[in-house]
Amino acid sequence: MGMDRNEQQQLRQALEEAFAQAARGGLHRLLVAGIGNLFLGDDGFGCVVAQRARGRYPPGVKVVDFGIRGLELAYALLDDYQALIMIDAVPRGGRPGTLYLLKPLLPPEDQAADLAAGRLGLEAHSLDPVRVLAYARALGAPAIPTLLMGCEPTPPDEESVEEELQIGLTPPVQAAVERALLLLDAIVAQLYAGTAPTN
Numbered sequence: 001m002g003m004d005r006n007e008q009q010q011l012r013q014a015l016e017e018a019f020a021q022a023a024r025g026g027l028h029r030l031l032v033a034g035i036g037n038l039f040l041g042d043d044g045f046g047c048v049v050a051q052r053a054r055g056r057y058p059p060g061v062k063v064v065d066f067g068i069r070g071l072e073l074a075y076a077l078l079d080d081y082q083a084l085i086m087i088d089a090v091p092r093g094g095r096p097g098t099l100y101l102l103k104p105l106l107p108p109e110d111q112a113a114d115l116a117a118g119r120l121g122l123e124a125h126s127l128d129p130v131r132v133l134a135y136a137r138a139l140g141a142p143a144i145p146t147l148l149m150g151c152e153p154t155p156p157d158e159e160s161v162e163e164e165l166q167i168g169l170t171p172p173v174q175a176a177v178e179r180a181l182l183l184l185d186a187i188v189a190q191l192y193a194g195t196a197p198t199n
Contacts, residue, residue, distance in 0.1 A: 030191060031081040032063040032184065033073055035088045035129065041166035042096075042153030042173045046087035049149075049180045056181075057188050070132045077133075077141040085187065086129050087180065089173070090150025097172030098152040099179055104130050149183060151176045 034050025037043045050065040057063065062081075066073045077084065090100055129148055137143065154170040169177070 028060045029081045030061045030083045030085065030188070031076060032057075032061060032085045033076075033087065034063070034065040035067065035070075035073065035086060035132075037068050039167060041156075042151070042169055043089050044167075045089045045151045045153070045169060045173055045176070045180075048169060048174075049087045049177055049184070052177060052181060053184055056184075061188055070128075070135070074132050074136040074139060074141070077136040077144075078139060081144060083144055083191070084146045085149060085184070086146070087149045088129060088151075089153045090148070091153055091155075092150070094152040095172070096152050096154040096170065097176040099176055099183065100148075100150040100152070101183070102148040102150060104133060104146055104148050147187070149180060151180065 032050065032053060034046035034048070034053075036046040038047050047065045047067055050063055053063045055063075064073075064076070066076075086104075090102070092098075092100060094100075133146065151173055154172055168174075
């Protein structure tokens with residue numbers, strides 16, 4: 001299943017806004033970070049996409065399934081990457097399986113340390129991309145062009161009160177994995193001057 005017109009338009013806009021500067025200067029190091037929890041159903045979307053994308057791109061593109069390891073991702077951002085793509089389940093009220101390309105809004109630098117202090121460790125089971133980026137900035141990571149590729153999860157069963165372990169993606173979100181890989185292919189091709197995936 002290919003990208004629909006809306007996804008193509010989102011891709012163009014997100015690339016222009018988030019990656020124009022890096023692309024102009026020639027991008028050589030890109031981090032693709034899958035985040036989420038494989039044991040909580042659709043929350044594992046980013047992990048699944050990252051696992052499928054390993055070995056797919058040129059050597060300068062590092063693809064890592066960070067899972068819920070927010071501190072590891074924050075410290076990885078100290079390693080001179082020029083751009084970041086995070087992949088995660090992002091509930092925005094759309095149809096399950098809908099893909100979003102978003103530019104995360106970061107807090108001002110003077111608030112980054114306050115936001116990260118004492119919070120990231122306590123919420124390590126629920127990795128918040130913006131909180132991780134704020135924490136990375138507090139550690140001294142440079143601000144780099146960042147894109148969040150999100151997928152609308154299937155809403156939980158309203159009859160289920162407690163959060164239950166559920167391994168595996170729901171069918172609409174599983175179907176979005178292939179489209180997410182196509183979006184990654186297009187982004188990498190744009191940034192690496194037409195370099196195609198190796199697989």
